[in-house]
Amino acid sequence: MKTFLDWSSYTDAGLGDAYADIPKSGGNFAKAVAVCINSRQCETLGKGVMCPSFRVTEDPHLSTGGRVKLLKQALNEAGVMDALLDPQLQQSMALCVACKGCKRECENAVDMTMIKTEYLAQQNTRNGISLRSRLLAHLPKLLQRYPTAIHRAVKWRNNSAILRKLGAALLGISAAHRLPEAHSATTQNLDYIDTAALSEQPTREVVLFVDTFTQHYAPENLHATVALLTRSGYQVTLLRPPQDNQQASTTLCCGRTYLSQGMVDHAKTEAQRLLDALKPHIEKNRPIIGLEPACVSAIRDDYLFLGLGDLAQTVAKKTFLFEEFLAKELTAKRFPGKFRPADDSEQVLIHGHCHEKAVGAMKSIRKVLKSIPNLKFEFVEASCCGMAGSFGIEKEHAQIAMEMAEQSLLPTIRSKPSATIIANGISCRQQIREGCERASLHLAAFLNTRLV
Numbered sequence: 174m175k176t177f178l179d180w181s182s183y184t185d186a187g188l189g190d191a192y193a194d195i196p197k198s199g200g201n202f203a204k205a206v207a208v209c210i211n212s213r214q215c216e217t218l219g220k221g222v223m224c225p226s227f228r229v230t231e232d233p234h235l236s237t238g239g240r241v242k243l244l245k246q247a248l249n250e251a252g253v254m255d256a257l258l259d260p261q262l263q264q265s266m267a268l269c270v271a272c273k274g275c276k277r278e279c280e281n282a283v284d285m286t287m288i289k290t291e292y293l294a295q296q297n298t299r300n301g302i303s304l305r306s307r308l309l310a311h312l313p314k315l316l317q318r319y320p321t322a323i324h325r326a327v328k329w330r331n332n333s334a335i336l337r338k339l340g341a342a343l344l345g346i347s348a349a350h351r352l353p354e355a356h357s358a359t360t361q362n363l364d365y366i367d368t369a370a371l372s373e374q375p376t377r378e379v380v381l382f383v384d385t386f387t388q389h390y391a392p393e394n395l396h397a398t399v400a401l402l403t404r405s406g407y408q409v410t411l412l413r414p415p416q417d418n419q420q421a422s423t424t425l426c427c428g429r430t431y432l433s434q435g436m437v438d439h440a441k442t443e444a445q446r447l448l449d450a451l452k453p454h455i456e457k458n459r460p461i462i463g464l465e466p467a468c469v470s471a472i473r474d475d476y477l478f479l480g481l482g483d484l485a486q487t488v489a490k491k492t493f494l495f496e497e498f499l500a501k502e503l504t505a506k507r508f509p510g511k512f513r514p515a516d517d518s519e520q521v522l523i524h525g526h527c528h529e530k531a532v533g534a535m536k537s538i539r540k541v542l543k544s545i546p547n548l549k550f551e552f553v554e555a556s557c558c559g560m561a562g563s564f565g566i567e568k569e570h571a572q573i574a575m576e577m578a579e580q581s582l583l584p585t586i587r588s589k590p591s592a593t594i595i596a597n598g599i600s601c602r603q604q605i606r607e608g609c610e611r612a613s614l615h616l617a618a619f620l621n622t623r624l625v
């Protein structure tokens with residue numbers, strides 16, 4: 174069985190362990206599956222993220238370990254490719270929201286998110302790629318080429334019951350959900366942000382990776398980050414493609430949407446372009462900052478499975494979420510900014526994106542918020558919000574996605590009607606808006622309004 178991802182980091186996994194029960198086919202991929210020790214910790218309903226689909230259904234086939242069992246069975250069959258298309262296995266993998274909860278919380282760090290990417294890539298070779306998957310995967314490119322058309326089409330669709338039904342019938346997009354509306358074409362070109370003019374006596378150079386979703390759907394977070402960092406004395410460079418790159422005019426994207434649909438070759442192309450653009454900054458030891466947790470986790474985690482060499486390893490170590498960067502600067506006493514104290518009545522609720530939790534970034538948010546005098550804040554104890562990229566708008570998944578959100582996140586938010594909500598993931602903000610009509614802010618936007 175030829176695999177699409179580079180599983181070489183699992184070469185020694187389970188070797189010499191009589192109980193590892195490594196499946197016959199799949200090589201190192203099979204070893205990555207077999208690291209599960211069947212402790213069934215992923216079938217508990219306590220704190221943390223793992224495993225959202227089990228928590229909602231309490232079906233053992235929809236836990237991390239349940240997926241492992243089904244995959245092992247398939248990888249032990251003589252006709253592996255047919256076995257991988259077993260309907261129960263397909264359904265079990267389809268309901269994995271790729272939250273990375275297991276990678277952090279499972280005692281043996283089963284990485285079902287990457288296993289799912291490999292699984293989808295294998296599935297695509299046999300079943301082809303659906304129109305919906307293609308549209309979702311190519312969305313960053315479509316947004317770049319046709320921003321105005323997409324802006325208008327989504328607006329029409331959101332405001333027309335007939336178009337919503339048509340979208341559900343033809344594309345499998347849930348008619349019950351509003352789709353996020355990208356900003357119109359005027360905000361698409363990053364040249365309108367002159368970071369050099371904003372910086373006064375900059376003390377430290379940083380590079381900001383502007384992901385597709387921030388650029389097109391939430392440019393206010395980009396503006397807030399640039400304003401906050403430049404006003405605090407940092408020289409901010411917005412990452413651009415190298416001028417000698419054949420596609421220099423095409424904006425950069427991490428490739429997350431391709432990874433989510435199992436389109437590994439496309440993801441590799443995007444990843445390589447991004448690494449090429451980052452290389453000169455890495456050589457100058459500039460920290461790389463990203464705002465969207467799913468994009469930063471693609472660069473830090475997923476690129477290591479794409480066989481992209483040493484540069485990918487170095488970039489992974491130098492790339493930080495905004496909150497991680499700020500927390501590091503505060504710890505090193507390099508962040509000169511001061512924040513306005515909070516009023517006694519102010520309440521702040523924070524919902525962490527699963528990939529933020531997977532990289533342990535919640536402690537950075539705590540550190541940053543503690544630098545605001547008198548601020549009372551609390552973290553929502555919740556698993557995945559259910560939106561998980563495009564999962565929550567897919568017709569067949571929309572209900573279970575909302576059930577995930579209703580387990581804890583939405584009731585907690587409703588119980589605090591006057592609280593400010595911080596959610597750094599764009600899909601989390603969308604799910605919160607859909608589920609309880611409340612707006613939420615990226616941490617950068619929240620902080621920027623308080624900088625004195």
Ligand code: SF4
Nearest residue numbers: 209210213215238279
């Ligand atoms: S996936 Fe992890 S938590 Fe679940 S049974 Fe296997 S080892 Fe235990």
Ligand code: SF4
Nearest residue numbers: 224269270272274275
């Ligand atoms: S990635 Fe998330 S949904 Fe998928 S198996 Fe792991 S914990 Fe469950």
